[in-house]
Amino acid sequence: VFGLLGITNTSIAIANQNSTIDNYNERYTPQGRKQAGKRGTYRKDTNVWVYTSAFAKRFGMPQQWIDDDLKGAEALAYRLDLDVYGTKCGYFSDVESCRPSTACVVDMYIDDKANLPWNNKARYASKYGRKSKSLLRSQYPNDKPAYLYRTTKRGQQYKMGLDVVYVSGSKIPLNNYHLLEYDRDIYKNLDYISGSMTCDSFGKSRDIKIEIDKPVLRKNGSIKYNYGSLAHSITVPNSFMERIETYDKAQYEPNSLFKALRDRLSTTTKSNQSK
Numbered sequence: 001v002f003g004l005l006g007i008t009n010t011s012i013a014i015a016n017q018n019s020t021i022d023n024y025n026e027r028y029t030p031q032g033r034k035q036a037g038k039r040g041t042y043r044k045d046t047n048v049w050v051y052t053s054a055f056a057k058r059f060g061m062p063q064q065w066i067d068d069d070l071k072g073a074e075a076l077a078y079r080l081d082l083d084v085y086g087t088k089c090g091y092f093s094d095v096e097s098c099r100p101s102t103a104c105v106v107d108m109y110i111d112d113k114a115n116l117p118w119n120n121k122a123r124y125a126s127k128y129g130r131k132s133k134s135l136l137r138s139q140y141p142n143d144k145p146a147y148l149y150r151t152t153k154r155g156q157q158y159k160m161g162l163d164v165v166y167v168s169g170s171k172i173p174l175n176n177y178h179l180l181e182y183d184r185d186i187y188k189n190l191d192y193i194s195g196s197m198t199c200d201s202f203g204k205s206r207d208i209k210i211e212i213d214k215p216v217l218r219k220n221g222s223i224k225y226n227y228g229s230l231a232h233s234i235t236v237p238n239s240f241m242e243r244i245e246t247y248d249k250a251q252y253e254p255n256s257l258f259k260a261l262r263d264r265l266s267t268t269t270k271s272n273q274s275k
Helices: 002-021 023-028 030-036 053-059 146-150 238-251 257-274
Strands: 048-051 075-081 087-089 098-100 103-111 124-126 164-168 178-187 190-197 209-217 223-235
Touching: 023 030, 048 238, 075 238, 103 223, 164 190, 164 223
Parallel strands: none
Antiparallel strands: 048 075, 075 103, 087 098, 103 190, 124 178, 164 209, 178 190, 209 223
8 A cells, every 4th residue: 555655646746747847838839738628818939948957947948948058047038029119110211111120139037146237226127018108298398207307327328227238149249239128036046137139140140148247437427338347148059049040030031121121122123114
């Protein structure tokens, strides 16, 4: 009896362990949800992931995206986001030509032992979302929105978590990472930052390094770029970049401004030829 109880308990423990490992699949994939007997709508994950073994175990992520060559971060997630910068119009000298502005976003999850050089005490801040307030322009003098008075600036730049984040690689010698959101201690001992990169060239690059600098400031509070000291570095696995390049071909290139321009030029040329 005790032997059977021992076997049963072991089986339950293994089953529980497996369900923990697979809970991403149960939440976000059709096959996993069917096997788990789950119904209803679910959120589609549009990210390309890479993470450490420890991160996968902690958050029940699939084994196939583990790469322990990732150094300096616990996880990275990449996606094309069409909502960050909103929809803009007036392309190609046509006031009715509108399209969403593409943003290629990289999320980073970093152990707080990295002691990143945060530039303010706020735990969380975000530029995400195209809120209606961005459309408002008061017609009265000195009627300024309150957030202009509450926000601390360095020179002409908002203090958005971190001041200087550079990305370099084989196709991008040096490129700024534009911070969009951060959350210090988003989980215990884990910091989160999210920012946009130059689309296309990032995905085609290899041997990527991400460097977070502690900046040198002028007397007026503005940043002296290229004078800061390295505070933290992240080494990105090439396997992750290869998957990003494949993702970009399917998601970014069909939505790119360059494709829209080529299509427009092609249509214009054919129209002129028919005349």
